[in-house]
Amino acid sequence: MAWKVKFFQTSRGDSPTKDFIEKQDEATYAKALHAIRLLANNGPFLKPPYIKKIQDNQEIKTALDRIGELV
Secondary structure (H helix, E strand, O other): OOOOOOOOOOOOOOOHHHHHHHOOOHHHHHHHHHHHHHHHHHHHHOOOOOOOOOOOHHHHHHHHHHHHHHO
């Protein structure tokens, strides 16, 4: 079963995550695209090292802090 991968979208309709991925060099872009395709093909059944189950809210905060550093 194919799953639909949706990117975060701002209220203006911008997709900063998608924009960030598209601005990467060719090798990094290919790796990201591969990971997205794996996610689309396997959905929640994808296993590590491609996904990691979120254990608590602190992990979400840490991930958001890292994203903020990249932007």
